[in-house]
Amino acid sequence: MLKMTHLSKVYRTEVVETYALRDFNIDVKEGEFVAVTGPSGSGKTTFLTIAGLLETFTGGEYHLDGVEVSHLNDNARSKIRNEKIGFIFQAFNLIPDLNVFDNVEVPLRYRGMKSAERKKRIMESLERVGLASRAKHYPAELSGGQQQRVAIARALAGSPRLLLADEPTGNLDTQMARSVLELLEEIHREGATIVMVTHDPELAARAQRNVHVIDGQVVDLAEDPRFHAHVAQVAEATHGR
Amino acid sequence: MFAYYFQLGLRSLRRNPILTALMVMAIGFGVAASMTTYSVFRATSNNPIPQKSSQLFAVQIDNWGPEDNDKGEPASSLNYTDSIALMKAHKAKRQTALYPVGLAAVPADANLLPFRTNGYAVYGDAFPMFDMPFLYGGGWSSAEDDGHAAVVVIARSINDKLFNGANSVGREINLDGHNYRVTGVLDSWDPKPLFFDPVNTSGFDDPVDLFIPFTRAIELKMSTNGNNNCNKNPGDGWDAWLHSECIWAQFWVEAPSKADVDTYRQFLQGYAAEQQRAGRFHWAPNVRTRDVMDWLDHQNVVPAESKISLLVAMGFLLICLVNTVGLLLAKFMRRAPEIGVRRALGASRREIYGQFLIEAGTVGLAGGLLGLLLTGLGVFGVSLVFDPKIARLATLDASLVALTMLVAVLATVLAAFYPTWRAAQVQPAWQLKSN
Numbered sequence: 103m104l105k106m107t108h109l110s111k112v113y114r115t116e117v118v119e120t121y122a123l124r125d126f127n128i129d130v131k132e133g134e135f136v137a138v139t140g141p142s143g144s145g146k147t148t149f150l151t152i153a154g155l156l157e158t159f160t161g162g163e164y165h166l167d168g169v170e171v172s173h174l175n176d177n178a179r180s181k182i183r184n185e186k187i188g189f190i191f192q193a194f195n196l197i198p199d200l201n202v203f204d205n206v207e208v209p210l211r212y213r214g215m216k217s218a219e220r221k222k223r224i225m226e227s228l229e230r231v232g233l234a235s236r237a238k239h240y241p242a243e244l245s246g247g248q249q250q251r252v253a254i255a256r257a258l259a260g261s262p263r264l265l266l267a268d269e270p271t272g273n274l275d276t277q278m279a280r281s282v283l284e285l286l287e288e289i290h291r292e293g294a295t296i297v298m299v300t301h302d303p304e305l306a307a308r309a310q311r312n313v314h315v316i317d318g319q320v321v322d323l324a325e326d327p328r329f330h331a332h333v334a335q336v337a338e339a340t341h342g343r
Numbered sequence: 344m345f346a347y348y349f350q351l352g353l354r355s356l357r358r359n360p361i362l363t364a365l366m367v368m369a370i371g372f373g374v375a376a377s378m379t380t381y382s383v384f385r386a387t388s389n390n391p392i393p394q395k396s397s398q399l400f401a402v403q404i405d406n407w408g409p410e411d412n413d414k415g416e417p418a419s420s421l422n423y424t425d426s427i428a429l430m431k432a433h434k435a436k437r438q439t440a441l442y443p444v445g446l447a448a449v450p451a452d453a454n455l456l457p458f459r460t461n462g463y464a465v466y467g468d469a470f471p472m473f474d475m476p477f478l479y480g481g482g483w484s485s486a487e488d489d490g491h492a493a494v495v496v497i498a499r500s501i502n503d504k505l506f507n508g509a510n511s512v513g514r515e516i517n518l519d520g521h522n523y524r525v526t527g528v529l530d531s532w533d534p535k536p537l538f539f540d541p542v543n544t545s546g547f548d549d550p551v552d553l554f555i556p557f558t559r560a561i562e563l564k565m566s567t568n569g570n571n572n573c574n575k576n577p578g579d580g581w582d583a584w585l586h587s588e589c590i591w592a593q594f595w596v597e598a599p600s601k602a603d604v605d606t607y608r609q610f611l612q613g614y615a616a617e618q619q620r621a622g623r624f625h626w627a628p629n630v631r632t633r634d635v636m637d638w639l640d641h642q643n644v645v646p647a648e649s650k651i652s653l654l655v656a657m658g659f660l661l662i663c664l665v666n667t668v669g670l671l672l673a674k675f676m677r678r679a680p681e682i683g684v685r686r687a688l689g690a691s692r693r694e695i696y697g698q699f700l701i702e703a704g705t706v707g708l709a710g711g712l713l714g715l716l717l718t719g720l721g722v723f724g725v726s727l728v729f730d731p732k733i734a735r736l737a738t739l740d741a742s743l744v745a746l747t748m749l750v751a752v753l754a755t756v757l758a759a760f761y762p763t764w765r766a767a768q769v770q771p772a773w774q775l776k777s778n
Binding site for chain 2: 148151154156157176177180181183184185189195196197199208209211212213214256260
């Protein structure tokens with residue numbers, strides 16, 4: 103479904119080159135639920151934005167659903183984003199001026215879907231996340247958990263084959279985080295491919311497979327000392343709370 | 344997607360109401376200033392006879408010579424001698440000499456008081472030449488011109504006043520104590536500018552009430568109701584004046600093709616050369632033919648203040664638009680996170696362009712509505728600046744309403760190109776990361 107080979111992403115200024123990703127390799131199969139973990143600044147989010155075609159890469163290859171995407175123009179990339187990818191963000195990223203119904207409608211509008219079909223899909227998605235009764239509410243009138251559910255409904259409305267989630271529970275309390283995670287697991291059981299970036303080892307443990315990123319590279323978890331150092335650091339931080 | 348973007352645009356008007364109000368005011372005031380001044384400019388620079396303006400030519404013959412003419416330019420009027428000579432030569436498809444006459448109409452109904460009329464003494468060719476529309480009857484024949492016939496063509500307003508709007512063809516009216524038979528009643532005809540006589544009207548005057556034959560007017564020794572310019576004393580008496588070099592008549596010819604125009608110019612040149620040979624002109628032939636628009640331009644029919652105020656207003660609109668660019672930029676860039684989300688959800692750059700340009704269009708629409716209101720007030724107040732005869736021509740008609748809205752929307756969309764380009768360059772990844 104998603105395959106990156108020797109992929110690199112370099113941010114260049116006049117004086118310095120910064121590698122966000124370096125010789126990055128990952129292969130996510132159709133129907134997998136993969137958690138991408140790693141410390142802050144390791145390149146997880148850069149990986150996710152490149153995976154979601156929101157950013158270009160400097161070198162290497164990226165095949166999405168069998169298509170090499172590096173030569174696609176903006177229109178083609180946008181079309182793929184719209185039809186094949188669903189995004190779930192840590193900050194929910196709902197449009198504050200639009201109500202719940204209109205927020206979920208956004209990707210369907212770009213798909214040029216007929217009104218009746220849009221309405222059907224929107225209500226199905228909202229029912230699925232338990233927020234059909236809140237269709238006319240604005241984001242500011244919802245709790246964080248509800249907003250994230252709306253974001254999930256928006257991602258699901260277009261029936262994407264790949265769900266990309268960036269710290270989906272990062273802004274939620276434990277109870278809300280659990281319910282959102284259960285929802286993601288349910289979606290995965292129904293056949294969706296999910297790639298989730300997270301700091302949280304507990305959350306990562308719920309995924310089928312973990313990929314650890316350090317310094318812009320996928321590392322072998324068993325052998326890389328940097329991974330063990332990171333795990334110790336997280337454990338210490340958790341106990342310290 | 345247009346309806347969707349338009350709907351988003353309307354919503355955005357409610358968002359940041361202060362910013363929106365500033366933009367709407369900037370566009371509204373800018374458009375209103377330019378449309379108000381344009382309404383005056385349009386009225387004064389209008390082509391009064393578009394279907395024929397390139398076929399009708401005002402004739403100038405320099406009968407005063409280099410000592411008295413205006414830096415080599417022949418005078419704008421002809422004298423009687425030249426007018427009659429050109430009429431007799433009959434070298435154009437149609438031609439007419441003309442001059443304004445003021446006549447007192449005496450109604451047959453004793454209950455009505457006599458009243459002054461603004462008339463013109465013309466030849467019968469004038470009616471088909473100037474495409475005058477008839478409600479009843481028509482003009483008079485060349486035989487009637489030659490016979491100095493006591494005939495008249497009256498305007499609809501005079502027909503309404505004297506005959507209660509009935510078909511008055513064949514009936515008589517009394518003008519300055521002489522009876523004239525009505526040959527025709529004109530339908531509404533009030534070309535602005537009054538192209539055939541800007542010399543005496545500056546292009547804008549009350550509508551013409553009636554037309555009588557030139558030959559009849561001369562026979563009755565009717566002097567001009569307009570300008571009479573002499574470069575030397577014409578002597579005493581009507582005949583001395585009539586055959587002097589005093590200039591007071593306009594002369595128009597109809598030349599449908601370029602070949603006709605060239606032929607007529609050659610004729611004029613030949614006529615002036617003949618006058619030189621005869622010892623009347625002591626200078627080389629100096630003649631001109633100008634079509635309607637050239638003639639109006641030559642006569643400076645568009646007032647200088649109209650041109651200047653239009654330029655100033657356009658400058659003001661430009662300043663308003665520059666401000667709008669800044670305000671739109673602020674409005675759009677404030678929504679960078681939304682742009683990031685929309686891009687992530689499948690909007691291409693083209694769609695971002697579409698959304699934001701249409702949104703700018705809705706701002707322009709709101710600005711246009713305000714501009715319309717202000718243009719209405721502006722047109723109402725034009726008389727404070729311009730001559731009342733010109734001011735009354737400035738009207739907020741359907742075409743000005745449409746133009747005001749069009750200019751407001753187009754100008755705003757144009758102003759939105761740079762802010763929209765910036766909005767389309769928003770990197771979704773950066774926006775989503777920074778959230």
